């Protein structure tokens with residue numbers, strides 16, 4: 001009996017939307033995916049220590065491994081009463097499917113899963129290589145970290161991430177880093193401030209100097225941006241006390257080739273210069289770190305440094321994928337993401353050929369009444385199938 005993969009894809013989208021899964025609580029979403037892959041005869045379905053779902057479809061002959069990456073987690077629903085459409089009750093109105101995670105990015109994940117099943121079935125498994133679909137945990141605040149575990153185990157030759165691209169082909173993005181600047185003073189009663197060293201004054205001097213730094217600019221990806229995002233002093237509140245500690249955070253957008261060392265270098269230089277002018281200055285610059293708990297009980301840990309990446313339009317893999325999309329009737333154009341994705345790991349850290357292709361617009365992520373156009377899901381499904389047909393033709 002022929003399977004209508006468009007219908008199948010829409011049902012899987014709805015089932016995934018019905019199952020909430022904020023970061024660290026993706027277990028239910030993982031189960032839906034595991035059941036789906038088992039039902040449709042994946043060669044292997046497993047989860048790793050972080051709870052990422054990894055489904056493999058082996059072709060009959062050896063060949064390259066292509067990895068489809070879609071994160072299972074969503075941002076939370078802050079105020080459900082403000083939603084016109086219930087966030088966990090998938091509803092279609094005027095060709096739009098509403099629900100938390102529709103655009104970011106459960107429907108992309110569903111389309112990838114269905115495309116893999118469809119290709120394995122339509123070719124009877126007669127292709128050379130391996131198709132792997134990964135449902136990834138903890139992307140929303142920790143992009144690229146759980147993905148490290150996947151590339152270590154799967155060792156893909158090519159990665160396609162399904163973040164919203166409006167069915168265009170994304171070949172790069174700026175990365176990002178969270179930089180922490182700390183100053184250390186000496187506390188005193190604020191009635192006798194001369195007995196202390198005010199850590200906030202030390203900080204404001206540094207901030208003024210840092211504003212003169214001009215981050216690099218890429219003609220393709222845009223400016224490197226170095227923006228102060230918060231500042232905090234201790235003790236807080238500081239009634240009658242000269243604060244002895246101050247911490248500021250900077251958001252830095254990263255261009256291709258920038259490293260942990262090269263990004264901190266101008267900041268360390270400024271601290272050095274400022275110390276010459278004021279020997280009382282004690283300051284430190286570093287990257288923010290994060291630790292998150294996975295639903296498996298495992299902890300995920302890392303510095304908040306997610307590299308940028310970009311591939312040339314004339315790379316062979318980019319051309320082949322674009323051909324696959326065009327052959328499938330998807331009129332994709334080459335563009336770049338404006339936000340940070342798991343590709344920071346695959347392309348930026350692991351240097352694996354990577355592109356992004358997914359349904360919907362990036363501006364529809366994280367909003368109330370999040371939706372995806374059903375036509376976009378269908379086009380994404382067609383696109384993923386077209387890519388597979390081009391890269392893994394029936395033997």
Ligand SMILES: [Zn+2]
Nearest residue numbers: 071104105163
């Ligand atoms: Zn996303």
